[in-house]
């Protein structure tokens with residue numbers, strides 16, 4: 001009887017030990033998974049980027065923010081986090097919307113997640129800004145009638161992080177307002193974003209307005225947004241066009257040399 005009890009105790013002890021070991025192994029594995037050391041860096045970064053994309057698609061705001069903080073803490077390249085984590089997420093949301101899988105509420109939720117993550121990353125990008133003389137003053141905004149501001153804000157952040165002084169007017173900005181601000185601030189660039197085929201026409205109207213006011217040529221005009229392309233930029237006589245935030249910086253620097 002006694003022998004039987006002590007056997008049971010022994011077995012329970014063994015079982016607990018086994019469970020403890022398994023638990024410890026899981027914790028250790030989790031720790032390693034999240035470690036960004038020189039060996040594990042790529043694997044963990046890939047995972048982080050995948051999680052970022054997923055957080056936007058699933059509309060998980062807390063997760064999107066937490067991952068942005070994690071990226072900062074782990075010194076992940078923040079441009080990479082944006083371009084290869086969050087942006088593909090919102091692009092996928094766009095695809096799902098086109099396919100009729102997602103509706104406006106999902107679109108809005110995902111856009112909010114994107115903004116929440118950018119809210120964490122933006123100040124960090126700003127901190128990384130080279131403390132040198134400003135490369136040039138930029139007035140940027142999304143044209144009137146258009147409330148899309150995620151891409152515009154990315155361009156704004158990247159320009160700012162790369163040494164440009166940026167005055168961001170937000171979204172749904174009256175064409176006259178761009179001119180007023182650019183004149184008052186003696187800006188070098190005016191950047192117009194448009195995400196709708198209808199508001200794209202605002203970019204054309206803007207250049208006509210500058211011509212009417214004899215201000216054409218005073219500022220470098222850059223245009224962008226999903227429906228915009230180089231041909232459109234050429235057709236409306238814009239000085240520059242870029243497909244994304246990183247190339248926007250390159251294009252702005254190129255235009256400085258012209």
Ligand code: B12
Pocket residue numbers: 087090091093094095097098104107108111145146147148149150151152154155191192193194195196197198222223224225226227240241242243244245246248
């Ligand atoms: C998120 C989103 C929304 C959000 C916007 C939230 C916000 N605060 O921005 C909400 C839900 C509010 C929304 C509303 C609407 N939306 Co919407 N939306 C999108 C979606 C899914 C993603 C846009 C986005 O943020 N992309 C990610 C960013 C990073 O990319 P990006 O904006 O293109 O910017 C990059 C480049 O273009 C470039 N860039 C951008 N701006 C500039 C400027 C310069 C100067 C330069 C150089 C470069 C540059 O750099 C950026 C960074 O890499 C797109 C689908 C898509 N695939 O684009 C539809 C989309 C743009 N929306 C669309 C529509 C129709 C609408 C609504 C009219 C829907 C409705 N029925 O109400 C409204 C618009 C109301 C209005 N008056 O503006 C259509 C537009 C169709 C068209 N051809 O005109 C799209 C294409 C969806 C679709 N396939 O039908 N939308």
